[in-house]
Amino acid sequence: MKLTGKQTWTFSKELYIASTGTAVGPEEAAGPLGETYDLTFKELHCGQDNWELAERHLLEQSINICLQKAEKQPEDVDLFLSGDLINQTVIANYTARQNKIPFLGMFGACSTSMETLALGAALIDGGFANHVLTAVSSHNATAERQFRYPTEYGGQKPDTATYTVTGAGASLVGTEPSPIKITSATIGRVMDLGISDPFDMGSAMAPAAADTIATHFNDTGRTPTDYDLIITGDLSSVGTPILKQLLQEKKFDISSNHQDCGLLVYRPDQPVFAGGSGCACSAVVTYGHLLEELRNGKLKKILVVATGALMNPMMIQQKETIPTIAHGVVLEASSKGGHE
């Protein structure tokens, strides 16, 4: 049975991440994982005329690198699953216009990274594709202008705010053996515990992450100790302690093996408030650093839970609270070789 428990998909085929590509902006390149990205830009414009073009360039570059590493052409890929944070996911749409791969645009806010990876794996498992390319992007300036204020506006942000990661991450999923295996995924439910402050996403998203992680354990019968690492997308320093407490209440102790991509992607002394956020936050950390750790054997089995806040500024202005979601994907080190 592929559906395990209520919300978990256990893949019956052997599914692998053939290759990944990451491209990031200057603040991420200066972060502690700076060496793990494939491509870094020194300037937020990434050599483009405006912010949206810059984000599109990041997404295109991450995809090019990913396909190059796997020695594949766009024609070899059956399906392209992609999304971003900008209205109508135009960054992904306009990238799909270039590469001509059959395309499904997806939106799960910052959870889109694992949403695309989980669905891509499921579609291959179901026999609907042989190679699926999944990719997401976010850009600090495009997110600022859409969700907050103009980039140069001098408003003061609280310490609970997060800093949108500038970058893009792509992965190619297939059935040819490689060192990284995708074995299962848990699709999240939308949670809303009444947080309405858009400058406090950590508190808003922690319940969604807790729900998905607890459901994953209940569905699979596993415990936190079955994983070397349980990594959340962008809960930041505010949401991380809340998640640990919420799971503790459900009798799951993740205090020793939990980390958050939003806290790994920057150094504490960088001007990023509570930590990184955005679709690219979980994508560049997972597809760069974490996959490398799986490849070199430091990690064997990880649960990546990408978290997303499903609101827009209009809903916030209408005094609505913030619905949030989290999707988890299990990645395992495989002894079988591959391209990389």
Added chain:
Amino acid sequence: MSKQKLTPEQQEYKEKIKPLQPKPPYLLNVAKAFLVGGLICAIGQGISNFYLTFFNFNEQTVGNPTVATLILIAALLTGFGVYDKIGQFAGAGSIVPVTGFANAVTSAALEHKSEGLVLGVATNLFKLAGAVIVFGAVSAYIVGMLRYLFQMWF
């Protein structure tokens, strides 16, 4: 779910996470706002004194060139990417003076340059500052009418 009608579960969550959330440093923010706001005003006074000493202005007319100079400085600092950093440090200290208004207008103009001069810059110029103008005009009208009626009756 609207903010006003939180369920018991949502209320409970809000209470539960309070001790885990960072406390806003109100006192420090007030002190920083006071210092930077005061500094901006002191610079304004300096500019004002400069115009009074070297140009043909008097106490009544020196306000306009002083404000124009402060706006120019704030606009330039916004363009060079400095004002948002001052704003993050100073909070209300750099938003309340006229320089904050200049920053709100200039930053919106810069941001929407990519959508063209008419629909981008011109349309969005007062996106943030428009509220200040609306409430400024409305409150000026109300105060003016009250003063007029007061003078008429007493």
